[in-house]
Amino acid sequence: MIKQLLVVLALAGLAWLLWPFLAEFRVSESNNALATEYIHGSINELNMPNVVTAVVVTYRGLDTLGEVTVLFLATAGVGFLLKRRELKGGKRRAGTEILRTGASFLAPLIVMFGVYIFTHGHLSPGGGFQGGVVIASAMLLLCLAYVDFDFSHRLLTWLESLSGLAYAGLGLLGLVLLGASSFLDPRFMPAGNWLRLFSAGAVPLIYSCVGLKVGAELSTVLDSLRGPGGAA
Amino acid sequence: MSETILLVLLALICLLSALYSIFTRKVLHAVIASGVISLTASIIYLLVAAPDVAMTEATIGAGLTTVVFLYTLKQVKEDGDD
Numbered sequence: 001m002i003k004q005l006l007v008v009l010a011l012a013g014l015a016w017l018l019w020p021f022l023a024e025f026r027v028s029e030s031n032n033a034l035a036t037e038y039i040h041g042s043i044n045e046l047n048m049p050n051v052v053t054a055v056v057v058t059y060r061g062l063d064t065l066g067e068v069t070v071l072f073l074a075t076a077g078v079g080f081l082l083k084r085r086e087l088k089g090g091k092r093r094a095g096t097e098i099l100r101t102g103a104s105f106l107a108p109l110i111v112m113f114g115v116y117i118f119t120h121g122h123l124s125p126g127g128g129f130q131g132g133v134v135i136a137s138a139m140l141l142l143c144l145a146y147v148d149f150d151f152s153h154r155l156l157t158w159l160e161s162l163s164g165l166a167y168a169g170l171g172l173l174g175l176v177l178l179g180a181s182s183f184l185d186p187r188f189m190p191a192g193n194w195l196r197l198f199s200a201g202a203v204p205l206i207y208s209c210v211g212l213k214v215g216a217e218l219s220t221v222l223d224s225l226r227g228p229g230g231a232a
Numbered sequence: 233m234s235e236t237i238l239l240v241l242l243a244l245i246c247l248l249s250a251l252y253s254i255f256t257r258k259v260l261h262a263v264i265a266s267g268v269i270s271l272t273a274s275i276i277y278l279l280v281a282a283p284d285v286a287m288t289e290a291t292i293g294a295g296l297t298t299v300v301f302l303y304t305l306k307q308v309k310e311d312g313d314d
Contacts (some may be wrong), residue, residue: 053284108270117287125287126283127283127284130284130288130291131287133288133291133292136296137291137296140299218296222299222300222301222303225300225304225307226303
């Protein structure tokens with residue numbers, strides 16, 4: 001009884017704390033100064049139709065680098081804690097013919113779609129993180145369909161390390177070529193033509209690095225979690 | 233108008249599956265309900281013109297997190313059986 005009363009009191013306290021935010025909320029009719037600056041800069045200076053990508057990769061690029069680092073640490077933690085056990089065949093039923101054929105037909109298409117998402121991050125919705133997860137989902141499909149599907153760990157490790165290094169290197173290149181306070185500035189490469197794949201400076205390259213890195217990391221996580229005897 | 237109805241409907245499904253995932257006794261049902269939360273949330277994001285967030289929510293929330301939960305659940309169960 002006392003416990004329930006305390007729960008209700010805590011909820012009431014939270015509601016009292018959060019009420020001013022709800023009461024003062026208005027849907028703004030116009031963009032504020034920062035948003036106007038971002039939209040103007042994205043379209044006129046960076047040559048990027050997708051303003052979200054402009055903010056994520058360029059204006060808040062350091063945050064993205066931090067996110068990539070967090071993901072790397074999480075993957076390292078999972079790999080460290082879950083020791084890879086030997087995949088014992090026979091414990092789990094093999095996938096049916098239909099599942100196996102469908103998975104081998106769809107997996108390359110899904111990987112290609114993931115690559116499309118991260119190479120076109122500056123033009124259409126999506127970007128490195130989304131594309132990477134889509135690639136990892138293709139790997140998951142193959143894991144589910146084939147009992148003894150095995151990843152090339154050497155390839156995954158090298159892909160992850162090299163794309164991470166390339167991402168940081170592209171950031172440093174901006175610092176070297178454009179001078180101080182321009183870390184992760186993509187404008188050291190030509191802005192190109194509006195709506196072309198190779199436009200918006202180094203953003204396609206940066207997002208490709210992020211996409212490959214995220215895809216490799218999440219595939220590693222899935223593989224570590226798979227455990228003995230294949231998938232769930 | 234019809235968009236508002238759709239939004240309200242999706243929000244209701246989202247809330248109901250959230251409540252279900254809290255109160256259900258079976259962990260597997262809770263995991264699947266949390267996947268439904270992410271799925272409806274991603275459609276809501278798409279309707280309010282945030283396709284980037286919708287993509288992230290659909291792939292990570294509805295896809296990857298659910299799978300990671302399922303794998304973990306399986307591992308925990310197996311260790312319990314030993």
